[in-house]
Amino acid sequence: MNASPDDTIYALASAAGRAGVAVFRVSGPGAFEGLQRLTGLVGIEPRYAVRATVRDGEEVVDDGLVLAFAAPASFTGEDIVEYQLHGGRAVEAAMLRVLGKQPGYRIAEPGEFSRRAVLNGKMDLTAAEGIADLVDAETDAQRVQARRQSRGALGALYADWRTQIIRILAYIEALVDFPDEDLPEEVWRQIRGQMEALEAGIAAHLDDGGRGERLRDGLRMAIVGPPNAGKSSLLNWLARRDAAIVSDVAGTTRDVIEIHLDIGGFPILVADTAGLRESTDSVETEGIRRATAWAESADLVLDLQDGAGESAPLKGGGDQERIFLSTKVDRLSDAARAGLSGERMAISVRTGEGTDALLSRIGSVAADLMDVGEAPALTRARHRAGLAECLGHLRRAGTLASFEAGEEEVEYGLVAEDLRLAARALGRVTGAVDIEEILDLVFSEFCIGK
Structure with missing residues (x-):
């Protein structure tokens, strides 16, 4: 995707064709300037609907409502304007033509609004995928699962696991940096217990019989x-x-x-x-x-x-x-x-x-x-692969760390490296690390305008 944060993107955010209302979404640094050019409105209060006439020069395109969302308090974290006009192919074509004439504007790529939300820290990748699933949901059970994921339940679980791994890694790296300082045996028992609990939790999450994916x-x-x-x-x-x-x-x-x-x-x-x-x-x-x-x-x-x-x-x-x-x-x-x-x-x-x-x-x-119950469920092969990789590194780290305090043969550096790789694998699932590598893959499945 040849995208730039300096671009202002636009798209029809509602379904194309004959309808009561058509919603056009604009996001980026030129959103408010475009609003002024098209409607004459200046400094409208964010989050309040305002009646407006959209014009292309002297020609009236349509009458409707506009809403402004100022950065960073918006879906994408950027300035956003939404135009709510009459639904119909002629109005849609005219409005898209007018938006395309605005300086610095371009049509949005599939999923680009959600992509910008991820890049601007408004949500993680799993929540963005939940939004896509919510749009595609056809049954009540699918809706419930997608809404739970879109509100961050899955991302929060993975982020908590990653935080625990990083906390354990800090102890291990202390030994690497200060090899003459022995941690008390009680601390070692606590570290091993935390690692075992993490392994058990992730393994149970993976061993779900594919319920979340099957539901999706x-x-x-x-x-x-x-x-x-x-x-x-x-x-x-x-x-x-x-x-x-x-x-x-x-x-x-x-x-x-x-x-x-x-x-x-x-x-x-x-x-x-x-x-x-x-x-x-x-x-x-x-x-x-x-x-x-x-x-x-x-x-x-x-x-x-x-x-x-x-x-x-x-x-x-x-x-x-x-x-x-x-x-x-x-x-x-x-x-x-x-x-x-x-x-x-x-x-x-x-x-x-x-x-x-x-x-x-x-x-x-x-x-x-x-039926996935109340716990967040795996919904995609990408999640499963990342968690399986994380679990593999955790298990290897746990094997290397299966020692009693004071044993000299323990390779603390190898334990720390496996913990770093485990945290990295989890981070790729939520988009905390290596985000550019997976953005195109994730958002290629989205519809334009979302």
Whole structure:
């Protein structure tokens, strides 16, 4: 990104298209001067909405509200002006054209407002990522997790761990600088205890079963079974629309059809797959291969069989959760119903029988796999990699420091170096160190205007 803090950036901060209000955000040293040129307003009170007419020379662009936020008490830490005008493509195009004509102004890059907030110390990287997740949140559980992270809960936890590491490092470096001064055995026991507690806390944080990441990305649920077991009908019922073709012809579904659902506030990506059977048709065979691969990587599998038919168990796979279903039970006689397997839930999407129980069961599994509780949760692979690196250095430092007071063979310098590397790894997660190395990676995923 060829960015400069001397640039004044602008963007449409609301969704493009027809709407009641369109919000244009401007941040940088020229924000207030531009406000004066466009509206004639001078010295408006920060954080108060003011009625204004935006002009391009003599031409009126639109009437609306403007708000000013003076540095450093703003989202980016810079002077910010927000213009709230009527929503509509013509107004948006005209306003963006006028802003682009202002001296020193340029269109913002994706995530550049949040990037400036990080660089100006208004938030750390994990909080900025939480803002991006909050924008993308589609379910209530995702919203809660993203809001918690955007308000700094995750960053505060990591910052506290880093502070503890640096405090321990100070003791160790004292030994390196003053080797003739022995620390009391009580102090050594305290240092070892702190290191062990840190290791245990970070290890427990990492050993979360991927709950935070799964909640952010959505639980993967596959619907599998033999042809004509009712897979596509079940998908359509879950989606509340005709997302897949339903036919009595075996092999109708030949590709993986994916639908995003909100069940119990949790995000679920459900896939209808090709019927599992032996086939000589090359296209159907490829569909079955894709179905098997998708199902084997899923977090939850709905294993269907026609209530009066045979099951087609999925071969291979991992230890993912499974819900076994007997479908089309409305077509069965009482005698046939009595013969159904006890491990399978009986459902009929045509009559609704058993469907409420199925939704409840899916919601329960989703909660087990994604409920992160009150503690801040890992949400990204970048966090996990940084914490794993930190834990590795801590463990090596702990091994080197496993000594009794006064033992001469301890390499204090090596212990200190591992502690420095552990603190550095944590600092990269929050953006406290090496921030320029990871800014482009983090903010490339953001939308323009945020």
